[in-house]
Amino acid sequence: VxxxxxxxxxxxxxxxxxxxxxxxxxxxxxxxxxxxxxxxxxxxxxxxxxxxxxxxxxxxxxxTYKAAMANLNQxxxxxxxxxxxxxxxxxxxxxxxxxxxxxxxxxxxxxxxxxxxxxxxxxxAEETTHISGTKANYHFAGEEADGNPAPSTAYGVFTGVKASVEYYFGTGLQGKKIAIQGLGHVGYRLAEHLHREGAELFVADIYPEGINRAKEKLNAKIVSPDEILKLDVDVVAPCAMGATINRQSISTLKAKVIAGAANNQLETESLGEILKGEGILYAPDYVINAGGIIDIYHQKMLSSNEALKSHLEKIGATLMEVYKRADEQNLATNRVANTIAEEKFKK
Ligand code: NAI
Missing domain, CATH: 3.40.50.10860 (Leucine Dehydrogenase, chain A, domain 1)
Known part of the structure; x- marks a missing residue:
């Protein structure tokens, strides 16, 4: 980042x-x-x-920035x-x-x-108690829980996509065209949530398993990895590796919102200003993908499933705060997220 x-x-x-x-x-x-x-x-x-x-x-x-923006005492x-x-x-x-x-x-x-x-x-954990992420005793999505936080990450990203669409378009997800790059642990689950809300999905992966399943079960259209970020869609959700948002990909980007799970999506921080100049709303990666750390935190606290879910849903509100402040101050969203995080942890 x-x-x-x-x-x-x-x-x-x-x-x-x-x-x-x-x-x-x-x-x-x-x-x-x-x-x-x-x-x-x-x-x-x-x-x-x-x-x-x-x-x-x-x-x-x-x-540090991710935990602060997720309102964790960590x-x-x-x-x-x-x-x-x-x-x-x-x-x-x-x-x-x-x-x-x-x-x-x-x-x-x-x-x-x-x-x-x-x-x-x-x-x-046989040698230390200072470990978390080995004993999820819940999962709101009804999945078998083994400690892997991907279902929570996906749910958090979903609430973040929803908030971003609401902020940019003033609508819900019904009928929105969304391109997902990478249908792994997080991307596939994100696709399921979006499908349930009526979004039209376009998906790409370098392996066939996830995309074929999404085609069959979620009515998603399969697109080549080279094309996925160039589609004429409303939202792109990078859910594969980092740095996929760079000068080259921005030059062919048609989507108005970038909101996905991948870490370090922007190749450099200064691309935030370029996205802003192009009128593209960027959901800062460590804000929207904080579901994983939120899950790990709640595993450590042995808190309830409901507490986890309501914490994940706050990701949408945090993004709204970032977007509003970015507009008011005429700044890029990634810079505003950094400032808000610093205000929290430098206190
Ligand atoms: P994963 O490894 O399960 O899924 C990544 C998927 O992207 C794979 O299916 C892979 O084949 C695909 N992929 C790789 N290169 C591609 C390309 N060029 N085009 C299209 N697809 C491509 O990883 P996971 O757990 O789903 O994580 C996805 C992203 O989210 C990663 O950047 C990760 O760092 C980030 N993240 C994950 C969290 C989690 O809880 N798993 C938490 C926070 C961030």
Whole structure:
């Protein structure tokens, strides 16, 4: 999300090299004014430790903003493990990671991210209590709950798309044309919610499974991955990887609203001003996709299903606040979201 990052913004950065298990990991706590730092643990074959450090600093900072905008009493943190999860991950390494998390005495609470599974977190939890995302005891969507927050992320994005359409068009979702890029854990569930509200769906993925199911069950039209962001639709929902909104894709974008799940959707922050200039409403990614962190928080608090659902539904109201302020102050929505978040966590 952030173009440039300073090391000195962070409260605590810890390094671990456990020779016995081969664990090389970094934990970064960006800011804990609102509460202990919550954020996933990512395992990735970083080329070197500089790259890993840069990633953990950037990601932990993003978590502070995300938690603040989701009105959580949590700060922002993140952990990275250096290495290819398919090649070097072992239960012993996960136990060592659990001990590393424990060594911060609750300053950082770990959860799932790329390269890590709920099963890995459960092993880490043998060594530390500072873990969340292993025991969802609910899911309002009636799904089997295993701790994976994707259903909550999808529901949060859905409420965000609804609010964005209401703000821009002054209407509901009925008959709105919506293009979804990526029908994975979040994108497919988002498609289901939108279909129920009467939206007309266009979908793309690089694998056939999700899009074929959406065609059959949700009457969605399949589009090639190259075309999905160029369609003449009302909304595009990036739900695949980051940086898909860049100068090139903006030059062919016809949609009036961008509202989806992917992290780091804008290739650079300054694209926010370009979108604003084009009259395109952009739902800041970390505001609209906060359902995952909200779910993890409620798992940790062992709160009720209703509390989770009503918290997720507040994402729409938060986006409305961002949009109104952006209009009043003639600023890009991503800049306004950053300012509101800073007002909350820098208090
Ligand atoms: P996923 O890996 O289940 O789904 C991503 C889908 O995008 C896959 O089906 C993949 O084949 C597809 N894809 C990849 N490249 C593509 C391309 N060029 N064009 C079209 N489709 C493409 O991931 P998930 O969990 O659904 O997450 C989606 C996005 O949302 C990611 O950016 C993730 O970081 C973000 N996110 C996810 C959260 C969660 O709770 N799972 C929480 C917050 C953000």
């Amino acid at each position: 952030f173009d440039h990052i300073e090391f000195d913004e962070h409260e605590h950065v810890a390094f671990c090299h456990d020779k016995e298990t081969g664990l090389k990991a970094i934990i970064a706590v960006h800011n804990s004014h609102l509460g202990p730092a919550l954020g996933g643990c990512r395992m990735w074959p970083y080329a070197n430790s500089d790259e890993a450090l840069n990633d953990v600093l950037r990601l932990s900072k993003g978590m 700060g922002g943190g993140k952990a990275v493990i250096i290495g290819d999860p398919r090649a070097i991950k072992t239960p012993e390494m996960m136990l060592a990671m659990g001990r590393f998390v424990e060594s911060l005495s609750g300053k950082y609470i770990s959860a799932e991210d790329s390269g890590m599974s709920v099963a890995d977190l459960r092993i880490m």
